[in-house]
Amino acid sequence: MKNILVIFTIGLLIGSVFGAVAIAKENKIEKFEKIKFSAPTIKKIDKYVVVNFKEANSWMREPGKPVLPLYVKTLEFPWGTKIVNVECKPIKIKKIALSSKIISAPNPVPLAAIKTASLKVTLDKKVYESRAIYPDRWYTYTVGCGLDGEKRVFYLKITTSPLRYSPSENMLYYAEEMSVKTTCVLPDKKPTVFPGQYDLLIVAPSKFTSELQRLVDHKNNLGIKTKLVTIEDVYSSTTGRDGAEKLKYFIKQAIEDWNIKYVLLVGGKKSLLFGDWGMAGPGHENDRLWYIPVRYSNLDDQEEGGYVSDLYYADIYKYENGKAVFDDWDSNGDGVFA
Known part of the structure; x- marks a missing residue:
């Protein structure tokens, strides 16, 4: 989002939007979209399994907790837009019984020691022995400020978890689709x-x-x-x-x-x-x-x-x-x- 040029002196570049269906009422916009996901893939690695899906573009990797794929969508809005609400609802939820536990993320290792460090698989008992489903929600979102070229904009980052895991059942729950509704108020077009x-x-x-x-x-x-x-x-x-x-x-x-x-x-x-x-x-x-x-x-x-x-x-x-x-x-x- 930021473009920075360093010459030992430092130079830095300081710094619509909708596909799918959008309904506008004055400055208020409601955007609706459905995202479809492929069926999960499951791969056995030693005593554990790794799960994935075709559309995944990021990963949830918290040390000791299950490694799960994510789908992240970023939307751009004009500077001054107020993001009122974001709702993501899973559609067609299915489940798969797993033969082994989902592998956990390793602890981070300093770069200087990466060649000699051994990556051990350790399980966070609070997660793996819990009856709760991990992660605890289907989506999260954040709003940030950035640049599109020389134009200042707001970025809405929606992180969805189409695959969720129940360690006590050793069951994988997944959504075939996600319905996304974004509500925002656009700024007045005053120069x-x-x-x-x-x-x-x-x-x-x-x-x-x-x-x-x-x-x-x-x-x-x-x-x-x-x-x-x-x-x-x-x-x-x-x-x-x-x-x-x-x-x-x-x-x-x-x-x-x-x-x-x-x-x-x-x-x-x-x-x-x-x-x-x-x-x-x-x-x-x-x-x-x-x-x-x-x-x-x-x-x-x-x-x-x-x-x-x-x-x-x-x-x-x-x-x-x-x-x-x-x-x-x-x-x-x-x-x-x-």
């Missing part, structure tokens, strides 16, 4: 008016601005409207928990005030010899070590605590209660950024 307009935003330390002015002039001469802002001005004019969050808020404001399409962040680490590079993980950021602040993404692979992620600056929005809001990458507020 957006921007106080100013630029194509490219460049952010850099003040000590680099004289050299960068030549780049700004060159871009403007090519018809690419360019705005140069110092990181010091960003820090003084924007609120946030640290430098990275201030810069991300500034980019969000630049999108909404100037309709920028691209961002170029100029600057790296001030010293190659001193200061943490991110191995200690999130929470150890130090803006004083960098010309441009960085965000460490959390990583727990027993090798390093985190890594520098420029995606943080491209992933500006998240969908919340029918609106696009600032995504701070810290949904539970614990200061660890995902």
Whole structure:
């Protein structure tokens, strides 16, 4: 969804809809669709079985729990659409008695140890000894914000589980069809008016601005409207928990005030010899070590605590209660950024 270009300076591209049957009433749309699934296939592997179906395009792989195929459908909606409801109803549910348990997903293994690690099949007793059917529902859905080219859109991701498993019965339940109903309210088609307009935003330390002015002039001469802002001005004019969050808020404001399409962040680490590079993980950021602040993404692979992620600056929005809001990458507020 996000297009990112890294040149040690960082450049990033900031960022209808219906098939089947759709019924519109003013701005409210109801979309109906039926999805057909092939009969499951069952393959024996040692003491276990692996189940699948032809249309599967993803997998449910939680360590210790049954590996089951999924069908994921993604729909695109105009920016500002409110997703009111999504309903998926299974049709023609059938069942198959299995000869063995469905194989479980292995625990993740660090990449550095993947050649020497042995993958052991372990069964989560809470699932395999339960009378409940796994997973506990036929579908889930999420709504996210993204880009289609240079156009901002909402993405509705519907994840269906046409195959469900009853471990206590060792029975596979499957739906031959799924009826999907999506209800949404489209935004008013009012043109957006921007106080100013630029194509490219460049952010850099003040000590680099004289050299960068030549780049700004060159871009403007090519018809690419360019705005140069110092990181010091960003820090003084924007609120946030640290430098990275201030810069991300500034980019969000630049999108909404100037309709920028691209961002170029100029600057790296001030010293190659001193200061943490991110191995200690999130929470150890130090803006004083960098010309441009960085965000460490959390990583727990027993090798390093985190890594520098420029995606943080491209992933500006998240969908919340029918609106696009600032995504701070810290949904539970614990200061660890995902």
